[in-house]
Amino acid sequence: MEMLWMDWLGKPLWLWLVFMATVLALLAFDLGVLNRKDHVIGVRESLKLSAFYITAGLLFGLWVWLQLGPASAVNYYTGFLVEKSLSLDNVFVISLIFTHFAVPALYQHRVLFWGILGVIVLRALMIGLGAALVARYAWVLYIFGAFLIVTGLKMLFSVNQEPEIGKNPILAFLRRHLRVTPELHGHDFFVRAPHAQNPSQQVWWVTPLFLTLCMVEIVDLIFAVDSVPAIFAITTDPYIVYTSNIFAILGLRALYFALAAIIHRFHYLKYALALVLVFIGAKIFLGDFVFGGKVPALLSLAITFSLLAGGIAFSLWKTRGERAHRGGP
Numbered sequence: 086m087e088m089l090w091m092d093w094l095g096k097p098l099w100l101w102l103v104f105m106a107t108v109l110a111l112l113a114f115d116l117g118v119l120n121r122k123d124h125v126i127g128v129r130e131s132l133k134l135s136a137f138y139i140t141a142g143l144l145f146g147l148w149v150w151l152q153l154g155p156a157s158a159v160n161y162y163t164g165f166l167v168e169k170s171l172s173l174d175n176v177f178v179i180s181l182i183f184t185h186f187a188v189p190a191l192y193q194h195r196v197l198f199w200g201i202l203g204v205i206v207l208r209a210l211m212i213g214l215g216a217a218l219v220a221r222y223a224w225v226l227y228i229f230g231a232f233l234i235v236t237g238l239k240m241l242f243s244v245n246q247e248p249e250i251g252k253n254p255i256l257a258f259l260r261r262h263l264r265v266t267p268e269l270h271g272h273d274f275f276v277r278a279p280h281a282q283n284p285s286q287q288v289w290w291v292t293p294l295f296l297t298l299c300m301v302e303i304v305d306l307i308f309a310v311d312s313v314p315a316i317f318a319i320t321t322d323p324y325i326v327y328t329s330n331i332f333a334i335l336g337l338r339a340l341y342f343a344l345a346a347i348i349h350r351f352h353y354l355k356y357a358l359a360l361v362l363v364f365i366g367a368k369i370f371l372g373d374f375v376f377g378g379k380v381p382a383l384l385s386l387a388i389t390f391s392l393l394a395g396g397i398a399f400s401l402w403k404t405r406g407e408r409a410h411r412g413g414p
Contacts, residue, residue, distance in 0.1 A: 088273045093279020094194050094216060094323040100152065104328050105146075108205070111141060114256045116198055122378045124271050125349045131342035142332035149325070150257065159382040160320040163222040163389060164329030167319065167365065170314045170358055171395050173344070173351060178304050186297045190342075192272045196294065199274075200301040207306055211313050216323040224319070226369055229314035233366030236311055240359035256301055257295065264290045274298065305334075311362065318365045319385065323392045350404045361389055 115134075121290040126134075142165055150158035183193055218225045250256070261264075270276045274295040278287040292316040316326045344351075 088127055088398065094213075096322075096324045097389055100324060102154070104324075106336070107141070108331060109146065111138070112198075112201070115339075123191050123195065124282035126194050126342045128343045131340060135336055135343065138332075138336035142336055145328065145332055146172070149328070151339045153324075156382055157320075157322065157325055159386055161325050161329045163319050163382065163386045164316045164325060165333045166386070166393065167361065167390060168312050168330050168333035169337060170306065170354075170361065171315065172334060173339065173354065174358070175304060175308055175350075176341055177348050179301055179341065180348065182304070183298045186300075187270070188294065188297055191228070192269070192294060193342070195272050196298050196301060197341060199297055200305070201335065201338055203298075203302045204334055205331060206306050208309060208334075209327065211309055212323060212327050212330065215313055215317050216321070219321050226317065228342055229317055230366040230369035231313055233311070233318060233362045236290070237359045237366065238360030240362065241356060250300065253300070253303075256300060259296055259299060262411045264288065265296065266290045266292050269293055313360060315365050318369050325397060351400045353400040354393070354396040355405055357392050357399075360396075361392050364388060364392065 089097065091098045093101055144164075146158055146161045146165065151160045182188075183196075188196065201390075246342075265282070266278065270292050272294065272358060273292055276290050276292060277287050278290050280288045290308060312330065313326075316330060320326060367369070371380055
């Protein structure tokens, strides 16, 4: 029992175990009960599943409030909101990836589900590295802040640029070094098939669905370069950073099937996201040179929420009556 109270990354081990058990239970319920068989997830089911995950994330924030106090809970909810919003761009890029590989809607949830397992590991590594750097070199936060400001300003002037999936160098590397089947094989990531030069020999091949999964993971890694410094600019508590990140991503993957169909309606939200990055980066400097400490958590949450709500409202008003014009599931 004493082990449960051992300090691990600034918090008792039992707090981390409760979080991991909650996430594993949610994923087991998702795959084992709700999506045991491959099927096309419609908008209504997507919204229900997303509401389930969002409720779970909000309830976990309430639990954080009870266990760690209101300040930690406000930081958790701010991080949850920021990560959820920054991840909206993922939806658009993932939609492009599915379109590029011609992945049927029937198998898209399988890719996203296994993708989240990779996200849990990758985010843990990145957040662990960030926490170690911040703990040893406090000035790293200023680098994070400057990076977020530059990233936000850059985003303001590159809103309309779309990534070209087919020209991605990592995808080209994978195609050169892996045996890739020319077509999908149901929901399988790997299949045994005859060797290209020696048909009598059975060897393992990867399918385009595996390449799709790899690209989804790479996209998350790229977006994490923005979101991880953003959450560290809100709080340096590894527990709050990691839990808010994972719960936000869990819900967003569930919401993908509804958002992909209407992502064009949120075009102007990207400007709001850019301003959020600039604000979060600037508040590191504002906290030290204006407030004599950290910017009050409630003020930070209020400004972040106002920017995002304004971006959503303006986007929906500006694009009213428009039809979807991009590929989706």
